[in-house]
Amino acid sequence: MPNNLPVLEFKSSTFFAPILILFNNDIVGIEEALEKKVKLAPEFFKDSPLIIDLSEINKHSKEIDFVQITQLLRRVGFFPVGIRGGNEQQNQQARELFIPIDTVRELTNLIITDEKNKPEVAQKGDSQAMPATKQETINAIPPRPVYVAATLVTQPVRSGQRIYASGDLVVMSQVSAGAEIMAEGNIHVYNTLRGRALAGVHGNTAARIFCFDMQAELISIAGDYKTSEDLNKQTYRNPVQIYLQNHALIITEIV
Amino acid sequence: MARIIVVTSGKGGVGKTTTSAAIAMGLAKKGHKTAVIDFDVGLRNLDLILGCERRVVYDFINVINGEASLNQALIRDKNCNLLYILPASQTRDKEALTQEGVGKVLDELSKDFEYIVCDSPAGIEKGANLALYFADDAFVVTNPEISSVRDSDRMLGILSSKSRRAERGEEPIKEYLLLTRYDPERVKNGEMLSLDDVQEILSLQLLGIIPESKSVLTASNAGVPVILDEKSEAGQAYADIVARYLGEDCPHRFVESKRGFFSKLFGGKK
Ligand SMILES: Nc1ncnc2c1ncn2[C@@H]1O[C@H](COP(=O)(O)OP(=O)(O)O)[C@@H](O)[C@H]1O
Numbered sequence: 425m426p427n428n429l430p431v432l433e434f435k436s437s438t439f440f441a442p443i444l445i446l447f448n449n450d451i452v453g454i455e456e457a458l459e460k461k462v463k464l465a466p467e468f469f470k471d472s473p474l475i476i477d478l479s480e481i482n483k484h485s486k487e488i489d490f491v492q493i494t495q496l497l498r499r500v501g502f503f504p505v506g507i508r509g510g511n512e513q514q515n516q517q518a519r520e521l522f523i524p525i526d527t528v529r530e531l532t533n534l535i536i537t538d539e540k541n542k543p544e545v546a547q548k549g550d551s552q553a554m555p556a557t558k559q560e561t562i563n564a565i566p567p568r569p570v571y572v573a574a575t576l577v578t579q580p581v582r583s584g585q586r587i588y589a590s591g592d593l594v595v596m597s598q599v600s601a602g603a604e605i606m607a608e609g610n611i612h613v614y615n616t617l618r619g620r621a622l623a624g625v626h627g628n629t630a631a632r633i634f635c636f637d638m639q640a641e642l643i644s645i646a647g648d649y650k651t652s653e654d655l656n657k658q659t660y661r662n663p664v665q666i667y668l669q670n671h672a673l674i675i676t677e678i679v
Numbered sequence: 680m681a682r683i684i685v686v687t688s689g690k691g692g693v694g695k696t697t698t699s700a701a702i703a704m705g706l707a708k709k710g711h712k713t714a715v716i717d718f719d720v721g722l723r724n725l726d727l728i729l730g731c732e733r734r735v736v737y738d739f740i741n742v743i744n745g746e747a748s749l750n751q752a753l754i755r756d757k758n759c760n761l762l763y764i765l766p767a768s769q770t771r772d773k774e775a776l777t778q779e780g781v782g783k784v785l786d787e788l789s790k791d792f793e794y795i796v797c798d799s800p801a802g803i804e805k806g807a808n809l810a811l812y813f814a815d816d817a818f819v820v821t822n823p824e825i826s827s828v829r830d831s832d833r834m835l836g837i838l839s840s841k842s843r844r845a846e847r848g849e850e851p852i853k854e855y856l857l858l859t860r861y862d863p864e865r866v867k868n869g870e871m872l873s874l875d876d877v878q879e880i881l882s883l884q885l886l887g888i889i890p891e892s893k894s895v896l897t898a899s900n901a902g903v904p905v906i907l908d909e910k911s912e913a914g915q916a917y918a919d920i921v922a923r924y925l926g927e928d929c930p931h932r933f934v935e936s937k938r939g940f941f942s943k944l945f946g947g948k949k
């Protein structure tokens with residue numbers, strides 16, 4: 425029987441990969457900062473693809489060895505799948521490592537950082553198209569902020585389950601003890617929160633957590649966290665909002 | 680097409696096998712051709728509770744491996760000719776249980792049976808995951824204690840994410856709570872979680888409460904599912920559960936202690 429079925433097909437698609445922006449060539453500092461991040465959400469970062477952005481480093485003409493960075497990232501558990509903002513030498517190194525070179529769209533206004541207190545690394549989630557062809561750099565059009573749709577969850581989040589949202593996360597049902605919900609943006613739980621809730625996981629210090637019935641095991645915003653032991657008995661079982669103020673988590677009742 | 684029910688819990692010793700035997704018998708007694716499968720490879724409890732251990736020739740894994748046909752392995756129950764048991768293997772290793780193999784057996788059973796009850800082993804490992812993978816309904820067996828409730832919650836997470844229905848994006852498995860070994864007296868004394876405590880954490884549709892009852896042990900020693908002991912509270916509770924599952928309207932019993940009424944009359948004295 426003749427086989428007329430095609431052997432392959434190309435489809436356009438979007439590939440999600442966080443972008444790692446390096447501000448500094450301090451390898452030890454980078455490694456420490458990365459390990460801290462990974463510890464916070466090990467399952468999320470495990471085997472995560474990553475695009476390495478060197479534009480900040482190169483802007484300040486700091487030397488960095490791309491091969492060394494790649495090795496470090498792989499060791500920590502990431503899969504570098506792209507480089508952007510690299511110079512000629514770095515791009516060549518990337519080619520030799522079979523890492524694709526991504527032509528950069530201007531990104532700076534999307535990076536969430538505290539200018540006074542720049543972190544060693546900042547990560548910015550971005551839906552990054554990775555077609556085989558090169559993208560044209562569009563300089564004429566001013567960059568627009570990326571709108572990431574909120575993730576809506578209506579089923580209970582049970583113990584052992586984990587939910588990650590690249591924007592805001594809205595949960596209508598209960599979050600059990602032993603469950604973990606994470607968002608790059610804000611978290612809203614219109615029900616009982618017994619598990620762990622981590623908002624602003626990529627460093628957005630303006631992210632907030634809102635919840636209807638506060639019984640969380642752990643809450644965190646941009647890496648600053650409190651466990652149930654430190655949580656105020658007064659706000660326990662009440663509707664609250666949680667936000668960051670000078671690296672301190674503030675929990676207030678919503679009335 | 681058969682409806683596949685998994686009886687699951689996470690925790691061991693909470694009453695899954697007792698429940699599997701009881702509800703499978705209950706469904707068969709109501710005129711539905713039912714098969715009950717023991718997924719607990721290496722332990723083999725179900726055939727004991729159903730009193731057919733001496734008639735086991737071939738088992739579930741023989742069928743999966745093609746060493747026996749389903750008809751050869753299925754054991755017809757001595758009390759009800761619409762109930763069939765597919766026993767677990769006591770000797771073979773657990774690796775023989777594969778998703779493909781289980782799927783094939785369930786497909787074949789589905790042609791001929793109305794209900795297939797899968798008695799899950801404890802834990803959240805392969806055996807338990809396979810028992811629930813093909814399910815349409817889940818009976819989550821929980822004891823009124825915190826560790827059992829926690830494990831059930833975890834099982835519910837697996838039900839909603841690791842089942843065939845979840846993988847295919849189909850309508851999710853229907854989840855029901857069966858609160859077993861409930862002792863209203865001990866609940867009142869604060870030694871056990873109450874139904875409300877359990878539901879605050881699980882918020883599931885309650886299919887029934889099975890009271891702690893000596894008749895369960897007596898029945899299992901006799902190799903007769905407790906549902907056939909119509910005088911026992913546990914037997915009645917399981918009969919109610921089957922009726923509710925089949926859509927009959929049947930108010931919940933066994934929540935309050937029997938002595939509750941009298942102790943109220945006599946000023947709370949026990
Ligand atoms: N309602 C009940 N009242 C008293 N004992 C019970 C009840 N349900 C189960 N048991 C007992 O608990 C033990 C474990 O039951 P089993 O059904 O084998 O649990 P599992 O299959 O979850 O491991 C058995 O000894 C059984 O007789």
Ligand SMILES: [Mg+2]
Pocket residue numbers: 695696697719724799800
């Ligand atoms: Mg058992």
